Amino acid sequence: MKKKFKLVLSLVLLGHLLAALSQATERTRTFLDAVRDYNQGHFSEAIDKFNKIAGNGVVNGKLYYNLGNSYLKNNELGMAILWYERAMRLNPDDPDLKFNYQYAGSLVKDQKEGSDITLARILFFWRHYLKATTIQAVAIILNCLLWILVTAMLLNNRGIIKYSFRAYVIPVFCLSVIFTLTVFYNFYENRYDHHAIIIPEKVHVRSGLSGDSTELFILHSGTKVRVEEEGENHYKIFFSEGKIGWVTKADAALI
Amino acid sequence: MKKVKRLPTYLPGLMVFFLLAGMPCGWVHSAEMKANASVDRTRTTMDTPITLTVVIQGGEGRVDTSAIRDFKVVSGGTSTSIKMYNQEVERELIYKYRLIPLKKGKCLVPALHVRSGEKTYKTGPITITVSNQSEKRSEPRRYFVRAEISDPNPYEGQQLVYTFKLFHTVDIRNTRFQEPRFNHFTAKRLEKQKNYQTILNHVQYQVVELSWILVPLKTGKQTIEPAVLQCDVSMPGRRGRRFGIDSFFDDSFFSRGRLEKKILKTRTLTLEVKPLPEYTGDYKFAGLVGRFDIKAALNEKEINVGDSATLSITVSGTGNIMDVAEMDVAFPKALKTYRDNPEEDVKLGQEGYYGSKTFRFALVPLQAGRFEIPGAGFSYFDVAAGGYRSRSAEALFLDVRPSGELDTDDPRAPEKPVQGSAPKKFRKKKVEFTGRDILPVKNELNALENKAPLSIIRFLFYLIIPVLLWGMTRLTLLLTLKKDDPASIMAQRADELLKDISNKDKTDELFLQNLYRALISTVLSRAGLLGESLTYTEVKTLLDKNRCNEDAADRMVALLKRIDSIKYGGHEINPALREELLMEARKIIREIVS
Numbered sequence: 001m002k003k004k005f006k007l008v009l010s011l012v013l014l015g016h017l018l019a020a021l022s023q024a025t026e027r028t029r030t031f032l033d034a035v036r037d038y039n040q041g042h043f044s045e046a047i048d049k050f051n052k053i054a055g056n057g058v059v060n061g062k063l064y065y066n067l068g069n070s071y072l073k074n075n076e077l078g079m080a081i082l083w084y085e086r087a088m089r090l091n092p093d094d095p096d097l098k099f100n101y102q103y104a105g106s107l108v109k110d111q112k113e114g115s116d117i118t119l120a121r122i123l124f125f126w127r128h129y130l131k132a133t134t135i136q137a138v139a140i141i142l143n144c145l146l147w148i149l150v151t152a153m154l155l156n157n158r159g160i161i162k163y164s165f166r167a168y169v170i171p172v173f174c175l176s177v178i179f180t181l182t183v184f185y186n187f188y189e190n191r192y193d194h195h196a197i198i199i200p201e202k203v204h205v206r207s208g209l210s211g212d213s214t215e216l217f218i219l220h221s222g223t224k225v226r227v228e229e230e231g232e233n234h235y236k237i238f239f240s241e242g243k244i245g246w247v248t249k250a251d252a253a254l255i
Numbered sequence: 256m257k258k259v260k261r262l263p264t265y266l267p268g269l270m271v272f273f274l275l276a277g278m279p280c281g282w283v284h285s286a287e288m289k290a291n292a293s294v295d296r297t298r299t300t301m302d303t304p305i306t307l308t309v310v311i312q313g314g315e316g317r318v319d320t321s322a323i324r325d326f327k328v329v330s331g332g333t334s335t336s337i338k339m340y341n342q343e344v345e346r347e348l349i350y351k352y353r354l355i356p357l358k359k360g361k362c363l364v365p366a367l368h369v370r371s372g373e374k375t376y377k378t379g380p381i382t383i384t385v386s387n388q389s390e391k392r393s394e395p396r397r398y399f400v401r402a403e404i405s406d407p408n409p410y411e412g413q414q415l416v417y418t419f420k421l422f423h424t425v426d427i428r429n430t431r432f433q434e435p436r437f438n439h440f441t442a443k444r445l446e447k448q449k450n451y452q453t454i455l456n457h458v459q460y461q462v463v464e465l466s467w468i469l470v471p472l473k474t475g476k477q478t479i480e481p482a483v484l485q486c487d488v489s490m491p492g493r494r495g496r497r498f499g500i501d502s503f504f505d506d507s508f509f510s511r512g513r514l515e516k517k518i519l520k521t522r523t524l525t526l527e528v529k530p531l532p533e534y535t536g537d538y539k540f541a542g543l544v545g546r547f548d549i550k551a552a553l554n555e556k557e558i559n560v561g562d563s564a565t566l567s568i569t570v571s572g573t574g575n576i577m578d579v580a581e582m583d584v585a586f587p588k589a590l591k592t593y594r595d596n597p598e599e600d601v602k603l604g605q606e607g608y609y610g611s612k613t614f615r616f617a618l619v620p621l622q623a624g625r626f627e628i629p630g631a632g633f634s635y636f637d638v639a640a641g642g643y644r645s646r647s648a649e650a651l652f653l654d655v656r657p658s659g660e661l662d663t664d665d666p667r668a669p670e671k672p673v674q675g676s677a678p679k680k681f682r683k684k685k686v687e688f689t690g691r692d693i694l695p696v697k698n699e700l701n702a703l704e705n706k707a708p709l710s711i712i713r714f715l716f717y718l719i720i721p722v723l724l725w726g727m728t729r730l731t732l733l734l735t736l737k738k739d740d741p742a743s744i745m746a747q748r749a750d751e752l753l754k755d756i757s758n759k760d761k762t763d764e765l766f767l768q769n770l771y772r773a774l775i776s777t778v779l780s781r782a783g784l785l786g787e788s789l790t791y792t793e794v795k796t797l798l799d800k801n802r803c804n805e806d807a808a809d810r811m812v813a814l815l816k817r818i819d820s821i822k823y824g825g826h827e828i829n830p831a832l833r834e835e836l837l838m839e840a841r842k843i844i845r846e847i848v849s
Contacts, residue, residue, distance in 0.1 A: 066702065183714060210321050
């Protein structure tokens with residue numbers, strides 16, 4: 001009985017493994033086909049394939065970069081910038097991404113108003129140079145180190161070990177707090193501080209939810225806005241001081 | 256005597272609180288939402304607006320007035336009313352609108368949709384009869400508004416100026432302006448408002464003027480609905496009639512500032528937008544309407560093979576300059592070209608948009624020779640002339656020398672070294688972009704790895720693990736080392752002795768003995784040793800070795816000596832001395848233990 005159970009369990013595990021391997025192989029094939037389509041100038045096909053991989057739950061800055069490139073080559077500036085923004089959140093230190101993102105940004109028709117420099121950007125400046133996963137890993141490692149040092153102090157007080165490591169506790173504690181706060185800030189920003197990108201060539205930002213509401217100003221493809229409120233079919237967006245209004249959800253995509 | 260039970264004093268307040276808190280709940284549960292629309296009259300004239308009131312009972316909702324076509328709708332604000340009857344509270348949300356008739360005859364206020372969450376309610380339709388009864392003016396008007404258009408028969412794409420003017424001879428305050436919806440036009444308001452005086456029919460008026468630049472997007476008959484101005488107008492008083500000098504005492508200064516609310520509207524403007532005639536020119540027509548010119552320039556007329564020169568083509572003029580399309584130039588094949596992003600310098604003036612758009616090309620010759628760069632051209636529709644015009648820049652010539660052959664005056668040329676002197680360095684040039692494109696896609700397979708950051712739950716889990724390990728270590732130490740640890744044993748002994756001598760029944764001898772032992776046990780506990788007695792030197796040595804406060808160590812030794820002195824000196828101990836010794840001992844022990 002035991003042997004039969006073990007055999008069935010092994011077969012089930014093997015089945016899962018094979019399914020995972022087959023999925024991975026198919027994904028790899030799709031990716032390579034997409035790269036080939038891109039290099040041959042079939043940008044729409046490349047977009048479809050990259051989107052299929054992303055739609056299957058793969059979260060990867062390089063994949064999003066490829067999507068940005070494909071959309072840009074396909075003259076869809078809004079979607080290109082949207083995917084570059086998503087890639088920047090994962091790989092802010094990628095020089096290729098920064099270059100392409102800057103180039104795409106230079107094609108946006110609307111001039112940025114106001115400054116990008118905020119207090120949060122100054123206090124957590126390293127967020128824009130390190131990957132989110134790197135910051136998380138550093139926070140976890142520093143936290144472990146901190147508690148190891150605290151335990152060492154405890155053992156030293158009991159006379160079990162000779163050296164107390166007291167001198168290292170405060171600097172490690174400070175670094176641990178800084179990186180942990182940065183991680184929490186990243187969580188907060190991802191969850192509550194929403195930004196969106198204007199997708200169509202031209203969007204009329206209105207004072208209300210209906211199509212007859214007064215048009216307040218016009219935004220163009222690729223412009224980045226902050227989402228203040230979300231209705232059923234609309235977003236209330238903030239572009240700059242004094243430029244706030246409503247757009248439909250089809251006109252702006254959340255980063 | 257029996258105590259009379261009284262109700263707690265807070266109870267009435269609590270009851271009132273629950274009553275009030277429960278009231279909205281009851282109201283929410285008992286009232287069903289209703290929406291009603293009504294007007295103040297069903298007959299009116301073209302000059303007289305009517306008031307539409309929409310009342311929502313039993314809930315909150317948003318009124319959609321977009322279905323009203325026969326009137327211009329001006330919002331008059333919202334208010335809330337709360338009524339109480341039959342022990343129930345009813346809340347009403349009231350929306351008010353001013354409706355200005357747009358046509359004569361039977362006009363309809365259709366059933367209005369009121370949206371509340373996911374549900375939609377409807378009001379009933381109302382029919383209004385609008386007659387054409389105009390005002391009789393026997394004297395010049397004190398205030399009126401006017402809308403004008405610069406050209407009532409424009410071409411599609413032509414810039415027009417729409418002007419709104421307010422004429423007044425009396426004081427006008429609290430103005431609220433509703434600009435018309437420019438359907439099928441792009442509209443840009445000119446920032447500067449004009450204020451001036453003018454004379455009409457021998458009357459001097461103050462004028463406020465606002466302007467918009469419009470561009471029609473659709474051909475055919477187009478209308479611009481009226482602009483509406485709500486304001487408070489200062490009306491003349493009655494004093495002047497008493498004295499017979501009307502004009503002086505009719506001034507608003509003397510009329511005690513009597514203000515009347517007025518709504519002024521302009522007439523509807525009708526335009527006939529003509530389509531552009533069929534284009535049959537050589538150049539591609541990109542929809543430019545206005546008046547434009549073009550010029551081209553090269554920054555360098557002579558360069559070497561491999562160097563770059565910049566060709567700038569500038570289109571300037573008035574009209575939709577921003578719509579100038581990319582210039583197509585038939586460059587010679589020997590010139591490699593890199594297109595830069597166009598640069599726009601477009602401004603908005605009283606007559607419309609004007610400015611320039613510049614296209615730049617970096618040219619890198621691959622071989623020597625004299626190359627002709629043909630002039631770029633374009634076509635536009637000249638409104639004044641009523642026809643298409645073409646413009647082209649003159650052709651330019653670029654002389655390319657073989658690489659290495661530099662002019663002696665050229666600062667880039669390496670100087671011939673003078674004999675005996677070190678060669679001088681080249682003057683450095685800033686590296687400029689000669690072309691722009693994006694970097695290629697990433698084809699490494701690690702682009703398929705899932706690199707999503709940890710969720711907050713998992714991150715907190717990883718943070719907590721080392722804390723748990725620390726906790727387990729501490730617990731283990733507490734449980735396992737407590738019994739065998741000399742430090743714990745001696746510390747416990749010191750505690751017990753101190754507690755014992757706190758009892759005032761102890762004899763002086765026993766007090767001093769136990770106090771002494773408590774101090775010695777503390778020192779041994781600090782050193783992690785078991786024992787009974789120590790010399791003064793040993794006490795000092797042990798405390799110094801275990802990094803105790805030097806001052807505390809000295810005071811410990813001093814106290815031990817004092818105790819010995821009292822014990823063997825035969826001094827009497829009074830309760831005050833006992834207390835003093837005990838307090839000093841506790842203080843020293845606290846400092847040594849911490």
